[in-house]
Structure formats: structure tokens, C-alpha cells
Amino acid sequence: MLDEREAWLGIDLGTQSVRALLVTADGTILGRGSAPLTSRREGNRHEQDPGEWWDRVCTATRQALQGPHHARIGGLAVCGTSGTVLLTDTLGRPMSPALMYDDGRASDEAAQARAAGLRVQNTWALPKALWLMEEYDRPAPTPRTHRPHLHLVRATPFRLAHQPDVIVARLTGEVPPTDSSHALKTGYDLEHGTWPYGPLAQLGLPDGLLPNVVRPGTPLGEVTPEAAEATGIPARTPVVAGMTDGCAAQIASAALRPGSWNSVLGTTLVLKGAATTPVHDPTGVVYNHRAPDGSWLPGGASSVGAGVLTAAFAGADPATMDTRAASYEPSGAVTYPLLSPGERFPFHAPTASALLLGETDNDADLWAALLQGVAFAERLCLDYLDHLGAPLDGPLTFTGGATRSEYWNQLRTDILAREAHVPEQTDPALGMAALAAHGTGAGPLPELAERMVHITTTLTPDPHRTALFAEPYTRLIDELTTRGWLPPPVAAHAHARLSRDTET
Structure with a gap:
């Protein structure tokens, strides 16, 4: 039986900030904290200073734990951005900048990895x-282009680390294994539970570089007295293995039953679902995380997202712009608003760039075009998942920073032509609190998440508005196909689903 006097701490290492939540078993938020993070962007490069992560974690956790909450902290878990990596020494101390989730400098290396299978x-x-x-x-x-391949028998003074590994090492005083969720994009084979050492040897990765891997929710250690003094977290608090921020947001939406999906709209767009078996995609656009109970969490991450609004309208008031944008349905232009070059989901197109079809009358019309364009991309993601045979018959939940916009929530619901739910608390840190509870023996994760997550809003699609946006969505599909980015069979499937959703 759960002890209602217990609470769990979730820590989210995001792109723009670190956030921490202290949450009870029934989802009551006892404390919250945040601290900003800075990034360095130059062209297709995106870096962060990993030393800043620890400083900001200390600030965020101290904020979350201040005040008379009178709760015993049962455990904590940490999530980070998927695909962010760095090098550390053998003690877990950072030895390189962190290359962030959307850093695109390693395209040649990616081609080598694909050539290795x-x-x-x-x-x-x-x-x-x-x-x-x-x-x-x-x-x-020697020049990089002429450097001979190394073999996986050479030792190295470096260790590869994912974003949460750096924080866990500081919390526990030990270099931890990484969780399988973060290891996925480093090539870890989730179905067989091992690194693919043969292909990695062909690529020249040296012995000792890759961490050991455990499932999310696995106990990793306890908070040391030194870390307790820095963070305000009580010493000996259990630390369990976390997941990526997209999976954390999925837990925070309670979308863990087969057929359920969570659409996370923050800086970029991430869709995560639940299934009893992996969703196989020969193109690799959709990949599968593994849940702590061994079930599967298929999904994908797009380069489209709410970040385009900040980039195009720095300093604008979103509520004011939403009100003005409501007069442009549909917009005079159709967009595919990529935040950075290249698209990864719902299609693989490394050379793709943001597109704008038609002209907008003013800044309000452009704002409307961007809102609608993100929603079109979101619909295309679901079309592609349906094309692959993924189960889509469960509830859809919206999380991420974009859910602060009631107008955009309804617009997305209408364009998707399906009911959507918005939880009261959409922070990935809530998902990590639920995972911490699971990892410390409080119960099965789906049940814990459903108890902690409070759905406050249910959105119903308006069929007339779905039909209103059918023509611009069709134009977008056709343009993406003409440019060679969207495979024709996927386009045909998207057209068929649209016809079904707009039948009168």
C-alpha cells in the first residue's frame, strides 16, 4: 500500500531549463523549481556546457524542496533530451561539450554507421x-579523412555519457550505467538487450567507451551527503534510472496502455505511443523504446515544433497572436515549419528545409500559418503511424509547453479529427516522479501514472473545421511528395485517411 506521506522527485533536463517536481502518490505537487539553461548554436551545431547542468539542478531541486511539505522523499529519477551525448573521464567528469539532441554535425559519421548496418x-x-x-x-x-579505423580492442580514457548520467554520477558519487531509453539512439539493441559490438567495431569505437545499460526504473544508488548539501535532497534518497524527456512526458500523460498516444509539442514535436509489440519501420523513422515492464513505446521526433514561433516572433505575446490568428482559418499560406534543416519524422529527408506555399497578409496570418503547419505535421505523423500498422485506437493526450495555448489545442484537435486530452500538469518531471515511485517498489508504472496524472480538459473535434483545413493539408501532402521527401505510398495513405475523416 502506498504511503500518502511519501513523495517522489522528478528532474527534467530540458533544452531551455532544468525543472524539478516533488509529487505525492495522488499527483499533488508539493514543490516545484526551475533554472534556465543556455545553449550555443552555430549553423547545424548545438552545444551545452554539461557543468551548467549540475549547477541548475542544484538550484531547481532546492526550490522544489523548500517549504513545509513534511513528506519523506521516496526516490528520484532524471530524464534528459534524447540523443544528447558527451565524453567523460573514468570518474564521470565531463571532458567535452554536450552535443545536443538536434546537433547535425555528424552526418558523415551517420552515413558510416548506416553503411555498417x-x-x-x-x-x-x-x-x-x-x-x-x-x-x-x-x-x-593525421587528417580525419585519412585516419585509419580503430578496433574495439583499444582502450580509451574516455567514457560516453548521456545527459542524465552526468547528474546521477554527481548525486550518487559513482559512474552509473545508462538507461536503455537513452542508449537507444546510441545504437543499443533493445530487442536483444545488448550493444551491437560487431558493427561498432567496424566503426572503430574503442573498448571501454560504452556504458553498461539497465532498464528504466532500475535502482542506481543513493544521494551522497555531499550531493545532499548541494541540492537539498536528503542523503540516502534512492536514485533510479530514468528515461528520455519524450518518454518522461509520455508517462506524465499516462499514455502507457496499448493504443494510447501522447503528442508532446514543445520546441519540437514528439509522438510516443504504447504497444505490446514493436512497430517495425524499414526506414527507421519510427523507433521503439522499451517500457520498464518490457512492453514497447513506439514513436518518433520531428524537427517541426513550437520553437518556430519563438524564432519568427521573438518577444511576441502568444495569447494576443492566437486571438489575431483566429481570423485566418485557413491561412493564406501553407507551411511545413521546420525549426532546423532536415526532417526525421514523419519522413526521413536530411535535405528538407522549411517551406512556405503562398503568401501571408500580415504577421497574424503568418502566425496562423505556423500554428496550422505544425498541426498538419502532427496529423501526418499519425497518418504515417497508421500506415505502419501502429495501434491508434486508444486515447490521445497533449503535453508540452504548447498546451498553454487553448486556441492551438482546439486547432490541433480539429485538424487531427480526433478527441484529445490535456492533463493538469504536463511537465516531464512528473513522469520521472512516477518512474521513481515505480523503481522504489510503489507499484506498476501504468497504475501509478494514472493515479498521479489528472486530466482536466477533453477536446472534441469539430467536423466542419476538420473539413475547412482539408484543402491546405492536401496541398502540403502533394508538395512534400513532389519534392521527394514524402514517399508516395505514405501520401496515398494520408489522402485516404483524410477522405475518411471528412466524409459527411
Whole structure:
């Protein structure tokens, strides 16, 4: 039986900030904290200073734990951005910048990995690991293009780490194994539970670089007295293995029963679902995480997202712009609003760029076009999942920062032509609190999540508005197909689903 006096701490290492939540078994938020993070962007490069993560974690957890909550902290878990990696020394201390989830500098290395038989995308962690080793662990000062391949028998002073590993090492005082959720984009084979050492040897990754891997929710250690003093977290608090931020948000939506889906709309768009078996995609666009109970969490991450609004309208008030945008349904232009070059889901197109079909009358019309364009991309993601045979018959939940916009929530619901639910608390840190409870023996994760997550809004699609947006969505599908980005069979399936959803 759960002890209602217990609470669990979730820590989310996001793109723009660190967030921490202290949550009870019934979902009551006892404390919250946050601290901003800074990034360095240059062209297709995106880095963060991993030393800043620890400083911001200390700030966020101290904020979350201040005040008279009178709860015993039963455990904690940490999530991070998927595909973010760095090099550390053997004690877990950072030895390189962190190459972030959307850093695209390792396209050549990605091609090498694919040639070795590994299904990876350009921004995944494995290509970036290869790039980091070429930069920091050079066996000789020869040009990169002529450097001989290394073998997996050579030792290295470096260790590859994912974002949460750095924080867990500081919390527990030990270099931890990584969780299988973060290891996925580094090439870890979830179905067989092992690193693909043969192909990795062909790529020249040295012995000792890759961490051991455990399932999410596995106990990793306890908070040390030194870490307790820095963070405010009581010493000996259990630390369990976390998951990626997309999976954390999925837990925070309670979308863990087969057929359920969570659409996370933040800086970028991520869709995560639940299934009893993996969803196989020969293109590698859709990949499968593994849940703590051994079931599967298929999904994908797009380069489209709410970040385009910030990029195009720095300093604008979103509520005011939403009100003005409501007069442009549909917009005079159709967009596919990529935040950075290349698309990874719902299609693989490394050369894709943001597109704008038609002209907008003013900034309100452009804002409307961007809102609608993101929703079109979201619909195309679901069309593609349906094309692959993924189960879509469960509830759909919206989470992410974009859910603060009631107008956009309804617009997305209408364009998707399906009911959607919005939880009261959409922070991935809530998902980590639920995972911490599971990892410390409080119960099965789906039941814990359903108890902690409070659905406050249910949105119903308006068929007339679904039909209103059918023509611009059709134009977008056709343009993506003409440009060679969207495979014709996927386009045909999207057209068929649209016809079904707009039948009168």
C-alpha cells in the first residue's frame, strides 16, 4: 500500500531549463523549481556546457524542496533530451561539450554507421559519439579523412555519457550505467538487450567507451551527503534510472496502455505511443523504446515544433497572436515549419528545409500559418503511424509547453479529427516522479501514472473545421511528395485517411 506521506522527485533536463517536481502518490505537487539553461548554436551545431547542468539542478531541486511539505522523499529519477551525448573521464567528469539532441554535425559519421548496418539518423547519439572520438581521442595527428579505423580492442580514457548520467554520477558519487531509453539512439539493441559490438567495431569505437545499460526504473544508488548539501535532497534518497524527456512526458500523460498516444509539442514535436509489440519501420523513422515492464513505446521526433514561433516572433505575446490568428482559418499560406534543416519524422529527408506555399497578409496570418503547419505535421505523423500498422485506437493526450495555448489545442484537435486530452500538469518531471515511485517498489508504472496524472480538459473535434483545413493539408501532402521527401505510398495513405475523416 502506498504511503500518502511519501513523495517522489522528478528532474527534467530540458533544452531551455532544468525543472524539478516533488509529487505525492495522488499527483499533488508539493514543490516545484526551475533554472534556465543556455545553449550555443552555430549553423547545424548545438552545444551545452554539461557543468551548467549540475549547477541548475542544484538550484531547481532546492526550490522544489523548500517549504513545509513534511513528506519523506521516496526516490528520484532524471530524464534528459534524447540523443544528447558527451565524453567523460573514468570518474564521470565531463571532458567535452554536450552535443545536443538536434546537433547535425555528424552526418558523415551517420552515413558510416548506416553503411555498417546500423539504422540511425544524422542527429542520433551514435554518429555524434563517433565525431567526438575523432575530435578528442585521436591516435595520431593525421587528417580525419585519412585516419585509419580503430578496433574495439583499444582502450580509451574516455567514457560516453548521456545527459542524465552526468547528474546521477554527481548525486550518487559513482559512474552509473545508462538507461536503455537513452542508449537507444546510441545504437543499443533493445530487442536483444545488448550493444551491437560487431558493427561498432567496424566503426572503430574503442573498448571501454560504452556504458553498461539497465532498464528504466532500475535502482542506481543513493544521494551522497555531499550531493545532499548541494541540492537539498536528503542523503540516502534512492536514485533510479530514468528515461528520455519524450518518454518522461509520455508517462506524465499516462499514455502507457496499448493504443494510447501522447503528442508532446514543445520546441519540437514528439509522438510516443504504447504497444505490446514493436512497430517495425524499414526506414527507421519510427523507433521503439522499451517500457520498464518490457512492453514497447513506439514513436518518433520531428524537427517541426513550437520553437518556430519563438524564432519568427521573438518577444511576441502568444495569447494576443492566437486571438489575431483566429481570423485566418485557413491561412493564406501553407507551411511545413521546420525549426532546423532536415526532417526525421514523419519522413526521413536530411535535405528538407522549411517551406512556405503562398503568401501571408500580415504577421497574424503568418502566425496562423505556423500554428496550422505544425498541426498538419502532427496529423501526418499519425497518418504515417497508421500506415505502419501502429495501434491508434486508444486515447490521445497533449503535453508540452504548447498546451498553454487553448486556441492551438482546439486547432490541433480539429485538424487531427480526433478527441484529445490535456492533463493538469504536463511537465516531464512528473513522469520521472512516477518512474521513481515505480523503481522504489510503489507499484506498476501504468497504475501509478494514472493515479498521479489528472486530466482536466477533453477536446472534441469539430467536423466542419476538420473539413475547412482539408484543402491546405492536401496541398502540403502533394508538395512534400513532389519534392521527394514524402514517399508516395505514405501520401496515398494520408489522402485516404483524410477522405475518411471528412466524409459527411
